[in-house]
Amino acid sequence: MASRRLQDSNRDNAGDFIGECTVTQSCEPCMKTNISKTATVYCNDCKEFLCDTCKNPHTVYKPGKHDIAIIHARKSVRVAMDMEGMDMCPEHAKEKKKIEFYCEDHSKFCCIECMVKHKKCGRVEKLVDATTDKWSELHALKQSLLTLESGADAIIAECKHSETGLNESIAKISSDVDKMRDRIIQLFDQAKQKLLSEAKDFKSAEIKRIGNKRDTSSKVKEEINKVVPMCLAVLERGTPTELYIYSKMIKEKLHKMESNINEQKQIKISSTMKVSFLKELTSLLEMGKNFVKLNSDGDKTEANSPMSLSSQPMPVNLKLLVSVDLPKTGDDKEEPYLSGLDFLPDGRLVVLDNNNMKCIILNERLQRLGTPYKFKFHPQSVVCVSHDALCVTSGGYKVVFLLSVSTDNTITLTREIKTSSQFFSICCMSPSNMVVSTSDDPRPLRMISVDGVEADFDHFLTLPMKTYRIADSACTYVQSKNTLVLTDRVAHTVYLYDTLNRTCRAVTNENIQEPRAACVGPGDSVLVCSMGKNSIVRMTIDGKILGTYPVDMMLPCSICVSKDGTRLAVSNCHFGIKKLHLYKISTAMS
Known part of the structure; x- marks a missing residue:
């Protein structure tokens, strides 16, 4: 130079x-x-x-x-x-x-x-x-x-900025992963406590049933111990007249004791319990350490999220397993109309026949188990709140029924709760609280506990003051996402309420026509019956449409997913052509 x-x-x-x-x-x-x-x-x-x-x-x-x-x-x-x-x-x-x-x-x-x-x-x-x-x-x-x-x-300055950004990103990656790990651990701790609580409740119920079974059998044995010596004495020393009298009397007692023993034999008691995990969780474990993905600006992801655990639900397929027609049969006074569906944890399906005021248990082939329970009112919607407990709304009547279901499919009314509003659909918000949609009430969504305590959402969520007629709206709740879902059949709209951030998203789409019942689907998605399109619409809690699934029935109106996320049940409300479908849910291959 x-x-x-x-x-x-x-x-x-x-x-x-x-x-x-x-x-x-x-x-x-x-x-x-x-x-x-x-x-x-x-x-x-x-x-x-x-x-x-x-x-x-x-x-x-x-x-x-x-x-x-x-x-x-x-x-x-x-x-x-x-x-x-x-x-x-x-x-x-x-x-x-x-x-x-x-x-x-x-x-x-x-x-x-x-x-x-x-x-x-x-x-x-x-x-x-x-x-x-x-x-x-x-x-x-x-x-x-x-x-x-x-x-x-400028390039040198950009390189320096990039180096600084990469160093800061590594620190943020570590923090983000730690936060996600802590959230998962917290979720597991909560799930464990909930599971143990349910297990203790189940144990208490089974111990009570064991005690009843043992007490009844012991009383029969005591009666036998009293009868046998007398029977021997009459046989040895009784006159023909005494033999005749005692024979008749002992025959009646024997018939009653046999009936009691046979009844106790029919009562099945669980001696063990075990835990099952959702398929999504086992799939996550199968992925090993690859369940976390590193993203960069070149991946067209948000710059503030260099590492993310994908929350986008995976695509799914529906395969029809069983389809049954629902004609009027037996003691039915009306054509069956299945207004409410839900699965028990063991896979049995609970259905409500609104027209004939029945609660029925079905197996995996949609065959009836046990004897249906008969209501005094027309049942509307049902939700399983524990391993053997159901909560049923009655639509146009201000009453909620609590039922228990035994392992031998015996349905028993445990409590009847009088309410201040007419409740249509019902879903679980927590182990002890439920969300209900209303009819003829300016509060479209309310809460009720298993103890019968009613509450409104005013203290943490602002809802529109809108009065729906019966069957014009329905609700569900995505617990892991703190998202409340309300369908509006007349407005062809699905409302998604974030209860933590107090925000609302209104979703409309050409495939959402006369939305009726909704439930939580695979991957914490939302499944909605689109009556006007004879299909099921699947969406994220952010309102993104993930898929539309036509169903071979007119006016699908009721829907539920099994607790393990592998089966879907759908019924309809078309006059004269009532159906019930059972589908297998599987992950679609990309």
């Missing part, structure tokens, strides 16, 4: 000779932004010319000492140039032969000795006689160099 590089880089006017020039110094920082401003001072330490405007920032923000000297001579001065060998002939540099010619034919600089080789060339220019003004060209080149330098500075 030239010894006076800075002076050379700031020439605004140059002479027509090599090795000596006339210059006027310009401010170097200004020139980097394509501004031409005369320098007034010179920093001897930084070897940089500055104007009055750039002088203070230079001394304040640039590190190091600064020996600032005022430029007294503002007029043009002559500066001797050291070209550092660039003015020497490339072939005769050792002999220190200076460049005197330029051959246009060969695009090559030459000295006097080189001219022997270029005698026949037609375009050889003697530099001392050159008339072309190279100042403008060199000035443009200088400006290009300064612009390129600014670009390089």
